[in-house]
Amino acid sequence: xxxxxxxxxxxxxxxxxxxxxxxxxxxxxxxxxxxxxxxxxxxxxxxxxxxxxxxxxxxxxxxxxxxxxxxxxxxxxxxxxxxxxxxxxxxxxxxxxxxxxxxxxxxxxxxxxxxxxxxxxxxxxxxxxxxxxxxxxxxxxxxxxxxxxxxxxxxxxxxxxxxxxxxxxxxxxxxxxxxxxxxxxxxxxxxxxxxxxxxxxxxxxxxxxxxxxxxxxxxxxxxxxxxxxxxxxxxxxxxxxxxxxxxxxxxxxxxxxxxxxx
Amino acid sequence: xxxxxxxxxxxxxxxxxxxxxxxxxxxxxxxxxxxxxxxxxxxxxxxxxxxxxxxxxxxxxxxxxxxxxxxxxxxxxxxxxxxxxxxxxxxxxxxxxxxxxxxxxxxxxxxxxxxxxxxxxxxxxxxxxxxxxxxxxxxxxxxxxxxxxxxxxxxxxxxxxxxxxxxxxxxxxxxxxxxxxxxxxxxxxxxxxxxxxxxxxxxxxxxxxxxxxxxxxxxxxxxxxxxxxxxxxxxxxxxxxxxxxxxxxxxxxxxxxxxxxxxxxxxxxxxxxxxxxxxxxxxxxxxxxxxxxxxxxxxxxxxxxxxxxxxxxxxxxxxxxxxxxxxxxxxxxxxxxxxxxxxxxxxxxxxxxxxxxxxxxxxxxxxxxxxxxxxxxxxxxxxxxxxxxxxxxxxxxxxxxxxxxxxxxxxxxxxxxxxxxxxxxxxxxxx
Ligand SMILES: Cc1ncc(COP(=O)(O)O)c(C=O)c1O
Numbered sequence: 080x081x082x083x084x085x086x087x088x089x090x091x092x093x094x095x096x097x098x099x100x101x102x103x104x105x106x107x108x109x110x111x112x113x114x115x116x117x118x119x120x121x122x123x124x125x126x127x128x129x130x131x132x133x134x135x136x137x138x139x140x141x142x143x144x145x146x147x148x149x150x151x152x153x154x155x156x157x158x159x160x161x162x163x164x165x166x167x168x169x170x171x172x173x174x175x176x177x178x179x180x181x182x183x184x185x186x187x188x189x190x191x192x193x194x195x196x197x198x199x200x201x202x203x204x205x206x207x208x209x210x211x212x213x214x215x216x217x218x219x220x221x222x223x224x225x226x227x228x229x230x231x232x233x234x235x236x237x238x239x240x241x242x243x244x245x246x247x248x249x250x251x252x253x254x255x256x257x258x259x260x261x262x263x264x265x266x267x268x269x270x271x272x273x274x275x276x277x278x279x280x281x282x283x284x285x286x287x288x289x290x291x292x293x294x295x296x297x298x299x300x301x302x303x304x305x306x307x308x309x310x311x312x313x314x315x316x317x318x319x320x321x322x323x324x325x326x327x328x329x330x331x332x333x334x335x336x337x338x339x340x341x
Numbered sequence: 342x343x344x345x346x347x348x349x350x351x352x353x354x355x356x357x358x359x360x361x362x363x364x365x366x367x368x369x370x371x372x373x374x375x376x377x378x379x380x381x382x383x384x385x386x387x388x389x390x391x392x393x394x395x396x397x398x399x400x401x402x403x404x405x406x407x408x409x410x411x412x413x414x415x416x417x418x419x420x421x422x423x424x425x426x427x428x429x430x431x432x433x434x435x436x437x438x439x440x441x442x443x444x445x446x447x448x449x450x451x452x453x454x455x456x457x458x459x460x461x462x463x464x465x466x467x468x469x470x471x472x473x474x475x476x477x478x479x480x481x482x483x484x485x486x487x488x489x490x491x492x493x494x495x496x497x498x499x500x501x502x503x504x505x506x507x508x509x510x511x512x513x514x515x516x517x518x519x520x521x522x523x524x525x526x527x528x529x530x531x532x533x534x535x536x537x538x539x540x541x542x543x544x545x546x547x548x549x550x551x552x553x554x555x556x557x558x559x560x561x562x563x564x565x566x567x568x569x570x571x572x573x574x575x576x577x578x579x580x581x582x583x584x585x586x587x588x589x590x591x592x593x594x595x596x597x598x599x600x601x602x603x604x605x606x607x608x609x610x611x612x613x614x615x616x617x618x619x620x621x622x623x624x625x626x627x628x629x630x631x632x633x634x635x636x637x638x639x640x641x642x643x644x645x646x647x648x649x650x651x652x653x654x655x656x657x658x659x660x661x662x663x664x665x666x667x668x669x670x671x672x673x674x675x676x677x678x679x680x681x682x683x684x685x686x687x688x689x690x691x692x693x694x695x696x697x698x699x700x701x702x703x704x705x706x707x708x709x710x711x712x713x714x715x716x717x718x719x720x721x722x723x724x725x726x727x728x729x730x731x732x733x734x735x736x737x738x739x740x741x742x743x744x745x746x747x748x749x750x751x752x753x754x755x756x757x758x759x760x761x762x763x764x765x766x767x768x769x770x771x772x
Contacts (some may be wrong), residue, residue: 092595093595094393095590095591095595095596096589096590097590115412115595115598116597116598119597122596123392124388124393124394143597162415211343221342221345224347225343225345228345237348237356237360238348238359238360238409238410238412241395242395242423243395243402243411244412244415244422244424244603244607245413246357246358246422246423249416249419249421249568250568250599252419253568253599254568255566256569257571257598257599291395329395330394330395
């Protein structure tokens, strides 16, 4: 699905189903340098289980046009404005990585558009390794390689893709390589400079947080610090899973997300 | 500077795609000799049929043993996914049928495997897909042959019969300038000698029957999806970028983006054409892939020894292999194939068609078969076998001289291979 918004095209995956405004809307927000396809194992399922599932491409990502937004608060303001323009009322927000930071900001500052938050690969701070930031700034393939290497648990580096025939490591690397020059650096910089402060305390809606035991990008310890700030939170642990948990453990994530959204 | 701590090629050859079996602990890949899979409940069954969740339904579409091989070959090629098929030809057909429809056009190298040539030249036109064949070494010819119906450029990494080395980065750039993918048959190189996706190719296919299997006991093919080509942006691939009624309006590019080709090739191509690989064949082929790097190193070493011998033999008038200085692609091979230009070579035998026949009849260790890429050394004299109905002129036009012998150098002790060739060459000259 494509919409025109603020003079640009916004692209969504909707699970191959026409959006039905009478179904509760779910908006899924990807992480740094990625796009809607990271939700390919959840979107279609939600779309066929009573939700208007929309996995969005942020501006300048995937098939969305428009200028890159350079800070997390800017991304959040854009997303809140987009939700208002959709006219569906408040949405259930599902975020991954940088998409969690965006979700947190939306929920904290635009509580009227947020019904629920589901966060995976979340932390209140996401400092980026300087070598990775440097490679991203120079648009080197090393950046997708490092992100891919760190974003997967040890199991995903060998095998275990539940989708027959797909190889997770190159899937992630190819996705990141498809990002236009400057996109990964833009997003990693936004993560690196973001200061959450006590953002969790400002979130009123119910929150579910999913943490992977082998997540090196947002390690369980960092997630725990964020989680401590919420008033009401349901914390779920996934054993042996890294940062790309919605692809590494798609069945478990689908189950947790579906339960959290209902 | 930090390194991505990726597992290396030799490790992936042994491990990628497999974990010890979760129920039995089996360290070897089990042969899941089954046609179908029990559903947990109707909800799960519906989810599987509707591509809402991953898993196995029926072995025409996917099978756990075959999936190990698929994941492993994708890992070795650096592709986002792979679909295995009953043979190399089935892989070629599956890739073509997934991205093209009647009215589309292919630009292909003219120096390709005869079976692939037949499919493009004679069979696909019956389904409305036509091909223009070009000299793979001539970038302008590739450019000139592209028209508005063209949907793919196709070549072999190492051609046939001249072992032409494809300048992959150059031809990939021509394809991409025109919003088209480059598909390569990488059977002769295997991912050990060349990683075509890193060089710009978008789809890689193999006859797994050959070096990947290595033992000559099982047929198989694979289509590997590079995942870098943007199917939606080019606007030329409705099978990937438009809603598909076959799965409730799914749009493969919208849902799967960089993995659209892998998903559609399986969900439609294996489902409807049915050229699936059997689990037993996948098991056999996996045994070969485990030792791919070891075998390819030895194939290349033995080839080098055999070439040295042939070049010094009076009954041999010429030797064609990219590692030989006189080969037109010698320099390109050094650049694109630093680990070696494969184990298939051709040479000319003094005395022409008759001497060729005598040579073949006098080899004892080398096997006279219509195959390449076996662990055993193989020979064939096209003029007296596969091409025997052709006149000398027709043979020349096909690039197959009457004196041409094709050799696929195996893994025997090189001294024994050379002794066998020496004996047969001597006999060939006693007319
Ligand atoms: C280069 C090449 N491509 C494709 C094929 C077809 O493969 P298969 O025989 O596995 O169908 C062959 C072999 O026969 C081949 O040599």
